[in-house]
Amino acid sequence: MLRAFFKTEAGGTSVLLVATVLAMVWANSPWADTYEAFWHLPMGLSFGDAQFSLDLRHWVNDGLMTVFFFLIGLEVSYEVRLGQLRDRRLIAVPAVAAFGGMLVPAGVYLALNFGGPGAGGWGVPIATDTAFVLGVLAVVGARCPDPLRAFLLTLAIVDDVLAIMIIAIFYTASLQVTALVVAAVLLAAIVLLRWLKIWRAPAYIALGFGLWVATLESGIHPTLVGIALGILVFVYAPSDQKLLLAGEAVQEFTTEPSARAAREATRRVQRAVSVNERLQLRLHPWSSYVIVPVFALANAGVRLDEESLRAAMTSPVTLGVVLGLLIGKFAGISLGTWLPLRFGWGILPGNLVWGQLLGGAAVSGIGFTVALFIVDLAFEDPAIHSQAKIGILAGSLLSAALGWVIFRLAWDRGGVCAPPEAEPDEELPDVLSVPVGPDDHVRGPASAKVTIVEYGDFECPYCGRLHPILEEILRKNPDVRLIFRHFPIRTLHPRATSAAIVSEAAADQGRFWEMHAILYDNQRFLTDADLEHYAAELDVSPWEDVAGHTSRIALDEASGKESGVRGTPTLFLNGRRYKGGLDLQSISRAVEELRGSP
Incomplete structure (x- = not known):
């Protein structure tokens, strides 16, 4: 969204x-x-002897801009219920x-x-x-x-x-009580329709227009109507039942295409949202x-x-x-x-x-x-x-x-996340200080010709962009293995450590790489509640051994610092620091060179 x-x-x-x-x-x-x-x-507009007239500028400022503020109301409602404001x-x-x-x-x-x-x-x-x-x-x-x-x-x-509150409170010149009462009644009617779950667009359009006119006549700026109506519009996450019905309708259409099946599939998919x-x-x-x-x-x-x-x-x-x-x-x-x-x-x-x-x-x-x-x-x-x-x-x-x-x-590392104070004056080492061992998280054969060690952070957006690239490299190259080591940058990513702890809890159940994929697929949603939900999906107890998992993460961090890691993601290929671009073509080229070397 x-x-x-x-x-x-x-x-x-x-x-x-x-x-x-x-x-x-x-x-x-x-x-x-x-x-x-x-x-x-x-x-x-005129209805018999009754007339309602504005100049073009007021139609724009008081009319069209109500739609603009209606959208703000929709956005506020969505963000509070399902988005970032949760x-x-x-x-x-x-x-x-x-x-x-x-x-x-x-x-x-x-x-x-x-x-x-x-x-x-x-x-x-x-x-x-x-x-x-x-x-x-x-x-x-x-x-x-x-x-x-x-x-x-x-x-x-x-x-x-x-x-909008300031406009309504401080820039309202005078109030017309009768029009204000009419506006309140119309707003109550809209709330009643919503409560009764009556979803007839013409009814809402007629009541909304009447509410806009009454609010304008009352002296309150009608933009307040826009944001109020936007907040009242229902927002919900798609339910499993609606998703199932939508999937069945789409499946029916793909099996036996027809105008009726297309209309039903469209209707059910729309209702899911x-x-x-x-x-x-x-x-x-x-x-x-x-x-x-x-x-x-x-x-x-x-x-x-x-x-x-x-x-x-x-x-x-x-x-x-x-x-x-x-x-x-x-x-x-x-x-x-x-x-x-x-x-x-x-x-x-x-x-x-x-x-x-x-x-x-x-x-x-x-x-x-x-x-x-x-x-x-x-x-x-x-x-x-x-x-x-x-x-x-x-x-x-x-x-x-x-x-x-x-x-x-502003400070910029061009594709690597690291705190400003992390950039040292001394020359960084190029060799991995701690070789790959039995305690590492390894994906790929032990006999692999190329070993990629990644120091990563589950909240780092650059690590998130690198994740599908490394997946593609592993898919195309069965003789390549990947090792993931934690390097959470706490000053920039407040949830990285908690995510790393949950991944270690999953590792205790032999499900590290499944949790690894879930966390990178949901980087924007790493609150404690989100992490507990992901853990429940994998039947993992996320906070059972926080002290032990924190110690395990600290070992990765220490090895990274000894190896000159200062930001994420940092890669080592066959024990040497990789200094090329973090794109599929550059990393693939480096892998090919290592595969061909004696």
Whole structure:
């Protein structure tokens, strides 16, 4: 789910950027007057004497963007029930970082604007634009991308929820009680349908549209409706029964193909997956490639003539937004990440070092979608409106540049995970210090011509990428054997040691390599509960001899350090350190050379 989300958001960044540039060009062209004129065209519905009308910009901001926030609600619901937010230890750090990334920028902005006409815009620099952030990460090429992106996505989810709460609480001008009561009744009707397990799409669409209109009329921003409805959508893991029925239907279709069998197979396969996930799959492309770019086209157009730029350079609103995004976000997220780690409130999702975290904190200062959204709610003065938008553009560009510089300077081993302090000054030995013995985990014949010793870490993503490559080499070369030795990097991978302990428990039952495969196939899910589940699958008692297994792991670590191992994965071929590429072609070539040597 996360991987598909990243791909869609990163791809949509290009479309969003094009829409932003187009809006800027349009607003500064000889036809600039048509920009505002077009987005102020009225459009509405009428039922007899009753009329409901908004201009085009409000249809985009209040209507289409509700779908965007509906998707945020879906994502929150999924992550809390099935995704990364299940693990409270993983939530703590990005959640506190999100709080810091909102409080500090707001404080920086108010320090420059408190008591002035722009004071109400303190909410502008608080939000992070996920799509642009993921796009920048794709450009700078973070060396351990999956955990960093997972961390930033969790941060962005918390950030979005807090931003919506701020919009609802602080940017609601007045309330219409009657409309608010109607909205509450319609929301209760939707909850009732859900409780009764009535899944009729037309009913939900009609009630949802009525709820949106009532909320808009009540004075509360309708984006709150979007996230509320998204959270209410059912999400569940596929049950064994539904998977069995889907498999039977597919088998029936492959045995006797027919239109009826195809329809039944399609229906059962769809029902095996939750409505939440199906809606995300269908709506994410529309949100990333249509809705958000249209929003940018409608709101990013700001005049950049000499007069407006001169006013912006001395405007406390512009400076507040720029410094809030550039300095406030960076400082707030960095501090909010350090505090929970310092006091042990939570853990990081994987192999992250401070250079990557600081780079992520910097690019999180790219505030666009929600920032423009709040500008429209916070300011009525066109001049201040323009100055705030210029601040958003300048602050976002500077944040992207700062993040790029930090990523360039960040420590990088280019395909090997190791803590920064692990890099020694002395020349590393090339020979395996402890030969392969009876206590090693060996896969392959004792008479093998080539012996590969891998020092690995079950949470290291590079080890995970190497795993199928080594499997392929063993499959193609029966005269090659593999030895796995533990080298958990605790400063980067908080769950690596627990995973290694469970693998040793499996080894006591003669099932090390089965557990080895399970752990590498499920690297993102290595909590204690996950490990206990894997152990139960193999009928293994995971924590029966923790002290003994820890001692066994320590022996591997000691042999690795004596052999000059400083990061994972590190390979030794026939007792000599392998220094080539960690890809199938390079390792296969080295194996062939050793096979042909006398």
